[in-house]
Amino acid sequence: MTHPADLEVIRQRILEKKNNYQEYNFGPLRDDAIKTFFDLAQEYETLENLFRVCVAVIKEFFDLDSRLFLTCSGVGCLEAVCDSLEGLRAYRTPAPEEIHLSNTAYAAGDSWVIPVRGNRLLVDRLPFFAKDQVIGMLEIFPAHALTDSDTFFFEKYANRLGYALHNKIITSQNIQHIRFINSLVGDIEHNVIVPNISLSLYLRHVKKKIQTLHNLVNTLSEDARSCPEFVAQVRALVLGIDSDCQIFDKQYHGVSLFLESLFRPSHFQRGHLVLRKRKCNVRSEIIQPQLELYLPKLQERHIEIDESLGGVPEEDFTLLVDKGLISQVYANLFSNAVKYSRPSPSGRKYLSFGRRLIPDFFGPGKDGVRFNVFTSGPRIPQEDIGRIFEEGYRGGNVEGEVGTGRGLYFVRNVVETHGGSVGCEYTGDGNDIYFVLPVFSDQDAGLGPLTAELSQS
Structure with missing residues (x-):
C-alpha cells in the first residue's frame, strides 16, 4: 500500500522531471523520437528487434548512422550487435580499437561515442560485469553534423535506451531460465x-x-x-x-x-508451491515418522523427548494438509532441535511437541490447530525473534552450528501456503516454535487431491 508520505516523494520527483524536460526543450522532433522509441520497445518482444529499434530511430528521425555495442563476458570487452548500415550482426564481432568502454562520452574519429547505462538497482542480475552501470556504447556518426544540443539529446536517448535494453536482457534471461527449469522438471521426473x-x-x-x-x-x-x-x-x-x-x-x-x-x-x-491436500492423521502419518528418522541424532546429543501430544483427540477435527510438505516442516523443526537444544535452567535438555485447538483463530467459526516444537535452552535474542522466519537469516545464538538460514523460512512458506501462520515464543524453559493451520469443514474435507490442489493455486 502506498502511504501519503511515499506519494508526496513521488510527486516531488514528477515535478523535478517536469522542470527538467522544460529546461531540455527538446522540441517536437526529438520528443517524437523518444516516444517512438518507447512505443516500439514495448511493441517488439525480442532483444534482437530492440537492437534494431535503437539504431533505426536515430536513422529515420535524424538521418544519422549509428552502431550499438554491448559488453560481453570479458572485462572491458565490447561487441558490435547492430548498426544502421548492415542491421543486426548475425555473429557479434569485437569493437574496433577506437571504441572502448567509458563512463563519459568521447570523440573517436568522426564519431561521437556515448555510454549506455543500465538500471542501477538491477545491475547485479546481468549475465556480465557492468562497471559503473555501463552495459554498452552507442556510436553516432558523422560527428561533424552534431551540435552541442544534439550530443546532449543523444546522451539522454542513450540513458533511456540503456534502461530498456537492461530490462529486456533480464527478461530474455528469465525466459531462458524458465525454459530450462521446465526442461529440468521433465528430467527430474524421468x-x-x-x-x-x-x-x-x-x-x-x-x-x-x-x-x-x-x-x-x-x-x-x-x-x-x-x-x-x-x-x-x-x-x-x-x-x-x-x-x-x-x-x-x-x-x-x-x-x-x-x-x-x-x-x-x-x-x-x-512459480509457487502448489498443495496436494488430503485428510491426514498428523501424529501417526507425519510427526512420528519424522521423529523416528531424527531419533538417533537426538540420542547422540543426549536430548530427551516428550512425546505427549496435548489438546483434543485426533478425530475431533478435520485437517487437510499436503503430507509431503508438512512432513518437511517437521523435519526442519526436528533438525533445529538437534542443533540448538541446550540445557534448561532446571538442567534438562529436551524437546517436546504438542497440539491444541484454538477456536475462532481465523475468524468467527474458523478454528485453528496450533502445532509446536519446543526446545530447551537460552532465550532467542529479542532482536532475532521477528526475523528468524526470513530467508537466509540466522540468529546470533547459532553457536557455530552449520546452517543456511532457509529452514524456518521454508516452514513459514509452507504454512502460509496452507493458509496458516507461524510464530515463536519463550516459555521460561526454552523456545517454542509454533504454527497454526485452519480446521476445515466436512464439505471441504471431501475435496479430492486434484480439486484441493486447484483450490490452492
Whole structure:
C-alpha cells in the first residue's frame, strides 16, 4: 500500500522531471523520437528487434548512422550487435580499437561515442560485469553534423535506451531460465522420481530374501545343535541385516515423500508451491515418522523427548494438509532441535511437541490447530525473534552450528501456503516454535487431491 508520505516523494520527483524536460526543450522532433522509441520497445518482444529499434530511430528521425555495442563476458570487452548500415550482426564481432568502454562520452574519429547505462538497482542480475552501470556504447556518426544540443539529446536517448535494453536482457534471461527449469522438471521426473519408485521393488526383494534367511537360520538351528556359536553368529547377522533394511525402508519412504513434494512439476509451472491436500492423521502419518528418522541424532546429543501430544483427540477435527510438505516442516523443526537444544535452567535438555485447538483463530467459526516444537535452552535474542522466519537469516545464538538460514523460512512458506501462520515464543524453559493451520469443514474435507490442489493455486 502506498502511504501519503511515499506519494508526496513521488510527486516531488514528477515535478523535478517536469522542470527538467522544460529546461531540455527538446522540441517536437526529438520528443517524437523518444516516444517512438518507447512505443516500439514495448511493441517488439525480442532483444534482437530492440537492437534494431535503437539504431533505426536515430536513422529515420535524424538521418544519422549509428552502431550499438554491448559488453560481453570479458572485462572491458565490447561487441558490435547492430548498426544502421548492415542491421543486426548475425555473429557479434569485437569493437574496433577506437571504441572502448567509458563512463563519459568521447570523440573517436568522426564519431561521437556515448555510454549506455543500465538500471542501477538491477545491475547485479546481468549475465556480465557492468562497471559503473555501463552495459554498452552507442556510436553516432558523422560527428561533424552534431551540435552541442544534439550530443546532449543523444546522451539522454542513450540513458533511456540503456534502461530498456537492461530490462529486456533480464527478461530474455528469465525466459531462458524458465525454459530450462521446465526442461529440468521433465528430467527430474524421468531420471529421479520414476527410478526412485522402482527402488521399492528392490526393497521388497530384499525383504523376501531376509525372510528366507530367517527360515534357513531356523532350519539350521534344528539341524546343527553341535554348532550353537555358529548358529548364533548367523542369527545375529540376519537380525542386523533385517534392522538395516528397516532403516533403509524408512529412509527410502522419507526421501520419496520429499522428492515428490519438492520436485512436483506444478511448482515449477506455476512459480509457487502448489498443495496436494488430503485428510491426514498428523501424529501417526507425519510427526512420528519424522521423529523416528531424527531419533538417533537426538540420542547422540543426549536430548530427551516428550512425546505427549496435548489438546483434543485426533478425530475431533478435520485437517487437510499436503503430507509431503508438512512432513518437511517437521523435519526442519526436528533438525533445529538437534542443533540448538541446550540445557534448561532446571538442567534438562529436551524437546517436546504438542497440539491444541484454538477456536475462532481465523475468524468467527474458523478454528485453528496450533502445532509446536519446543526446545530447551537460552532465550532467542529479542532482536532475532521477528526475523528468524526470513530467508537466509540466522540468529546470533547459532553457536557455530552449520546452517543456511532457509529452514524456518521454508516452514513459514509452507504454512502460509496452507493458509496458516507461524510464530515463536519463550516459555521460561526454552523456545517454542509454533504454527497454526485452519480446521476445515466436512464439505471441504471431501475435496479430492486434484480439486484441493486447484483450490490452492
